[in-house]
Amino acid sequence: MAKEIQFEVDIELLKASIARQVDRTDRNRFRDKSRTTIVTVMTAIGGAMTSTLIGLSKFVPAYENVLQAIALVTGGLMAVVVAWDRLFDHRKLWIISSKGNRRFLELSEDILHAEETDTLTSDLAKAFYLEYKDALQSMNEDWDRLRTTSRN
Numbered sequence: 001m002a003k004e005i006q007f008e009v010d011i012e013l014l015k016a017s018i019a020r021q022v023d024r025t026d027r028n029r030f031r032d033k034s035r036t037t038i039v040t041v042m043t044a045i046g047g048a049m050t051s052t053l054i055g056l057s058k059f060v061p062a063y064e065n066v067l068q069a070i071a072l073v074t075g076g077l078m079a080v081v082v083a084w085d086r087l088f089d090h091r092k093l094w095i096i097s098s099k100g101n102r103r104f105l106e107l108s109e110d111i112l113h114a115e116e117t118d119t120l121t122s123d124l125a126k127a128f129y130l131e132y133k134d135a136l137q138s139m140n141e142d143w144d145r146l147r148t149t150s151r152n
Helices: 011-059 061-088 088-118 122-149
Strands: none
Touching: 011 061, 011 088, 011 122, 061 088, 088 122
16 A cells, blocks of 8 residues: 655645746747748748759759759758758657646646635645646656657
């Protein structure tokens, strides 16, 4: 039989911790969404430019070598952008931050509701704290899984 750990929750400290996590996950979410957008747009532009330059090189023989060289550079830069995103996987980081942000916002709303309706008990505060810890743990596990999973 597991021994139950007794503790008291400082609800003001918990609310401050949740607010910090909301701010942190919101910043991370915005950053990773922006980087995902940049990678997507840069890849599309790079692909379109490379194809266009190769096509133009056939119709403008005087500049064929120059256009093909520019197409090579464009293709190389596109490979760097794709490799950078492959390394960090900004889309998945964006999803992890978004899920965490929603959980922290919901928890904050639940605490506010309990306070406003005068139903905040010690047991409910403990439940809120455990939910907070679970949200943190879930985000950490998602991040660890992302960083340790082979992406071949």
